[in-house]
Amino acid sequence: MSVEAAQAAPPWAEFGRRLRSRRRQAGLTQAQLGLKVGYHHSLISRLEAGLREPPAGLVRGLDSVLETGGELAALVAAPREVPYGAGRSALCPALFAPLPGADAPGAEGLLPDLRSWPSVLPAEGLACPLHGTVGCAVPDQAETSLLLPALTATDGRFAEATSAEPELLHGLTAVLACLIRRTLQQVTADGVATVERLLRALTRWAEAVDSTGRLPYGQLRLAAQYAQVAGRLRMQRGQSSIGMAWFGHGLAWADAVHDAPARATLLSDMCTLVRLDQDAGSTLAYARAIGAVDARRRWVATLSSLYQARGHALGHDVAECRRHIAAARRTFARLGHRDHLEAPWLSGAEGEMRVESAIGGALRDLAAVTGDRTTARRAADATARSRAQLPPSMRATHLLLTLRLADSWACAGDPGAAVELAAPVLTEAVDSRELMINAELRGLHARLFTHWAGVAEVRRYRESVREAGARGPVEPGV
Incomplete structure (x- = not known):
């Protein structure tokens, strides 16, 4: 087929040609194949004509019935573009x-x-x-x-x-x-x-x-x-x-x-890095880019809403932060089989842990800039739920959430609870080189030492910080 013909062909033409060839090799009519996979023969006809995208569940059934060894699924996963070869240059250097x-x-x-x-x-x-x-x-x-x-x-x-x-x-x-x-x-x-x-x-x-x-x-x-x-x-x-x-x-x-799933998760990591620099505008830009990857994937929409909530919290936009938290919870509750296949880390207890962690972070950020203690207590609730579901092997995440929980209580006006949580992990946190743990520790110390410096527990904790060797970024002058 020429390049011009390939460009004019329906987007699923190659899948349809391969399906027709495999069906004929198996000696089946369209009606017989439809009965075996539980779909009407008219859909099989449209698939073979390249007129529509095949449902993911059907592709697995076709591969199984026709004994293709996953050939049809590989075609669905591959990019739908002009065949790589004559008339096309190599990838960008x-x-x-x-x-x-x-x-x-x-x-x-x-x-x-x-x-x-x-x-x-x-x-x-x-x-x-x-x-x-x-x-x-x-x-x-x-x-x-x-x-x-x-x-x-x-x-x-x-x-x-x-x-x-x-x-x-x-x-x-x-x-x-x-x-x-x-x-x-x-x-x-x-x-x-x-x-x-x-x-x-x-x-x-x-x-x-x-x-x-x-x-x-x-x-x-x-x-x-x-x-x-x-x-x-x-x-x-x-x-x-x-x-x-x-x-x-x-x-x-x-x-x-x-590769849409990889694009969405890579953008989420890039979003995290700019958020750690307190760049609200870039955080929102990356968060919206996540959502633009594929609006049909609910797990992608969930990620986008969670990261937009964090960005709006940095930008002091209370209404938008809360709106995106509510949207994230709605789409997370509606995740389906395909979502769990592509994003298994959003399934079950692990998924709840990740969502509540992000929501807790957004609410804590919001409380820190608004001074709203009710929001801070909600942040503490969400973070505590997330931390309770952590497996023992995720030690670094446990440390991060412990510091976030302590900071939420500092924002809620309970410095004693904050110190009680943070003191046992202080040395480990100070020794950590992880960016997110360092950011959580800086935020906690900023809250404690700015607003609660006269409280006895905070004074003792501050001495412990000095003994642990905390330096400039953790608390200036210590």
């Missing part, structure tokens, strides 16, 4: 521009801790970069471990490692799931180096595929996921500039392959 950070000395010898190896994708919220959320088997752990040194090598072993493309992409996704489980719970230098080393190998692989005239779809989707983890790890080490650089690269890769 900026996608393969120099990457941030640098491997630590000896990093090439590091291998990730592969305990808790997943047997199937999605895992730790990571979908298969080729087939989305349909469910893909993961290669053997030992087999993947043998490929990693070759993948990061600069000799002929690199080509050998990348020859089995689907298996290696599945394996690298499983590796990232293991790294998330370990490094996001406890940040270590080797964890950061390993993520970034594998990410560089992935982008090198993507560039090699791109040079052949083929879209490096799976490589770029997975690279966006690795970039997000790299950026979060850099944030946890207090390196906001490198973190933002990784998020920017990840966003460019996600855009290149039309």
Whole structure:
């Protein structure tokens, strides 16, 4: 097919052609296939004509009945554009521009801790970069471990490692799931180096595929996921500039392959960074950009509303902050199966924890600028609910929410409760390099030492701050 014909074809034409071919190979009529998957034959006809987008649940059923091995789901996940080849130039060179950070000395010898190896994708919220959320088997752990040194090598072993493309992409996704489980719970230098080393190998692989005239779809989707983890790890080490650089690269890769879920979550991380700089305007701009990713995805709308609530709180807009909190709660309550597949971290108790944490933060920010103690008590309630649902492994998040809860009580006019909460974790908080924990501690101390300096408990706590070695950003003059 010519480029002009491809451009004029219906958006789902290739899916329809493949479906028709597979149906005929199976010896089924449209009516027979419709009966097997529980849909009317007229829909099968429209799908084969490329006239409409196939429902996600139907695609899984078609793959199962026609025994395609996930082929149709992969077509749905792939970007719908002119086929990559004749008449189309390679990807923008900026996608393969120099990457941030640098491997630590000896990093090439590091291998990730592969305990808790997943047997199937999605895992730790990571979908298969080729087939989305349909469910893909993961290669053997030992087999993947043998490929990693070759993948990061600069000799002929690199080509050998990348020859089995689907298996290696599945394996690298499983590796990232293991790294998330370990490094996001406890940040270590080797964890950061390993993520970034594998990410560089992935982008090198993507560039090699791109040079052949083929879209490096799976490589770029997975690279966006690795970039997000790299950026979060850099944030946890207090390196906001490198973190933002990784998020920017990840966003460019996600855009290149039309990966809406990755785009939404990367924008949310970028939104967090500008909010930590107290930039209300940029916070709102990123928050609205999240919502513009795809208005049909309720989990995306939930994220957008939560981040807009935080932005309006920074901008002292009480009505808009409360409106977006209410909107977030409404859309969160209506999340469906597709939302939970794409954003499993918004499911069940973990989802409630994340939503209440964001709402507690927005209400606390609002109370801090308005002095409204009723709002502060609501912030304390939301934060306490969130903290109560934390698993023990999320120690850094527990520390952050403890400080936020203490600050909420300081805003509510109860400095004694604030000190009682903060004192046991003071040394750990002061020693932390994580940006969000540092911001929570600064806000708490600003409230306590400005408004409650004469209270006995606060005076004793202030001495503890001095002994813990808190410096300028925590409390000037201490």
